[in-house]
Amino acid sequence: MSTLVEIRMSRGKHACLGCSGGFALFGTRAKSVELPGYCRACTDAFRPRLNRFRTELSVLLGRSVAQPEHLRSELLRASHDSGIALPMALHYSQGVSCAYLQQVLTFFVADQKLDQSEEDSFRELKDALQVPGSAIAPLMDQLHWYSTVSKLRRGELPRVQTAAILMPDEIAHLQVPARYYRQLTSSYRLHQGQLLATNRRLLFTQTDGPFEAALSKVVGVHLVNENRIQIDLVRRQGSGTYDVGQAHLVVETLRAILAVANREVVAQAASSRVIPADVKSAVYRRDGGRCVQCGAGDYLEFDHILPFSKGGATSVSNLQLLCRRCNLAKGAKL
Numbered sequence: 001m002s003t004l005v006e007i008r009m010s011r012g013k014h015a016c017l018g019c020s021g022g023f024a025l026f027g028t029r030a031k032s033v034e035l036p037g038y039c040r041a042c043t044d045a046f047r048p049r050l051n052r053f054r055t056e057l058s059v060l061l062g063r064s065v066a067q068p069e070h071l072r073s074e075l076l077r078a079s080h081d082s083g084i085a086l087p088m089a090l091h092y093s094q095g096v097s098c099a100y101l102q103q104v105l106t107f108f109v110a111d112q113k114l115d116q117s118e119e120d121s122f123r124e125l126k127d128a129l130q131v132p133g134s135a136i137a138p139l140m141d142q143l144h145w146y147s148t149v150s151k152l153r154r155g156e157l158p159r160v161q162t163a164a165i166l167m168p169d170e171i172a173h174l175q176v177p178a179r180y181y182r183q184l185t186s187s188y189r190l191h192q193g194q195l196l197a198t199n200r201r202l203l204f205t206q207t208d209g210p211f212e213a214a215l216s217k218v219v220g221v222h223l224v225n226e227n228r229i230q231i232d233l234v235r236r237q238g239s240g241t242y243d244v245g246q247a248h249l250v251v252e253t254l255r256a257i258l259a260v261a262n263r264e265v266v267a268q269a270a271s272s273r274v275i276p277a278d279v280k281s282a283v284y285r286r287d288g289g290r291c292v293q294c295g296a297g298d299y300l301e302f303d304h305i306l307p308f309s310k311g312g313a314t315s316v317s318n319l320q321l322l323c324r325r326c327n328l329a330k331g332a333k334l
C-alpha cells in the first residue's frame with residue numbers, strides 16, 4: 001500500500017516541505033539539489049520510490065515516440081505506482097526526460113526539416129514531462145533553431161530594413177555587422193562594415209568604399225567557426241573570411257537566399273531522403289546519442305557518411321550522428 005506523498009514545489013522557504021525542519025547550510029538538513037523545497041534527508045527517504053519512478057519512465061519513453069495523451073496517462077499511473085506525486089517524480093527524473101526529448105527532436109529533424117505538427121508534438125511532450133525551465137532551455141534553443149532553418153530551407157526568407165539604396169524590385173534579406181579580412185600579398189587588412197544580402201546582390205558596405213557582387217557570382221558560403229564565415233566569389237574582391245555574430249544562422253540564410261535565387265529549394269524535399277524509424281533508432285543507439293566526432297549531445301543530425309547526393313545509402317552503416325557544427329564543417333569539405 002503506497003500513500004501518495006503530497007508536495008508543494010516551492011522554493012526559498014525556510015523549512016523543508018517533508019519534515020518541516022529548518023534548513024541547514026550543510027549536512028543532511030541542507031536543501032536538496034534534486035528536490036526543491038526538501039532537505040537531503042527527506043530526499044534520501046524518498047529515493048527508492050523516486051528511482052522506481054525514474055526506471056519506469058525510462059522504460060515508458062524507451063518504447064517509442066509516445067503520443068502526448070497516452071504519455072500523460074502513463075505518467076500518472078507510474079506516479080501512483082511509485083507513491084510519489086507526479087511533479088516531484090518528474091523533477092527528479094528530468095535527466096531521463098531531457099535525453100528522450102533530445103532523441104525525439106533529432107528524429108524529427110532527420111529529414112532536414114521540422115514541420116509545424118512536429119514542433120507542436122514536441123511542445124506537448126515537453127509539457128507532459130514538466131521539465132523545469134533551466135533544463136529545457138537548451139532544447140528550446142534547438143527547437144527554435146530548427147524551426148528557423150526549416151523556414152529558410154522551404155524558401156521563406158526574412159525581410160530586413162536597410163539604409164542601403166536598393167533597386168525597385170530588390171528585397172533585403174540579411175544585414176549584419178561584419179569584419180572582412182582582405183587578403184594582401186603577405187598579410188590581411190581588416191575592414192569593418194555591414195554585410196547585406198538581397199534577392200539580387202551581396203554587398204559589403206564600409207566607410208572606405210563598398211563593394212558588391214551579383215548572387216550569380218557567389219560560388220559558395222561556408223562556416224569556419226561560431227563567429228566566422230567564408231564567402232567564395234568568382235573574383236578575389238569580396239572573397240574570403242568575414243567575422244559575424246551567429247555565423248550558423250548567417251550561413252543558413254545566405255545559402256537559402258542563393259537557393260531561392262537559383263530556384264533550388266524544391267529539390268531539398270526529396271522523399272527518398274526519409275530515414276526509416278528503425279534505422280534512426282539503431283544509429284542513435286549505436287552512437288550513444290552523441291556526435292561521433294566531438295561528442296556533443298545537442299544539435300544532432302543524421303549524416304550520410306557517403307553523401308546522399310553521391311549515391312550514399314540510407315542505411316545503418318552509412319549513417320552517423322553529427323552535431324550541427326561538425327556536419328556543417330563536413331559539408332564545407334565536400
Ligand SMILES: [Zn+2]
Nearest residue numbers: 016019039042
Ligand atoms: Zn526534510
Ligand SMILES: [Zn+2]
Nearest residue numbers: 291294323326
Ligand atoms: Zn560534433
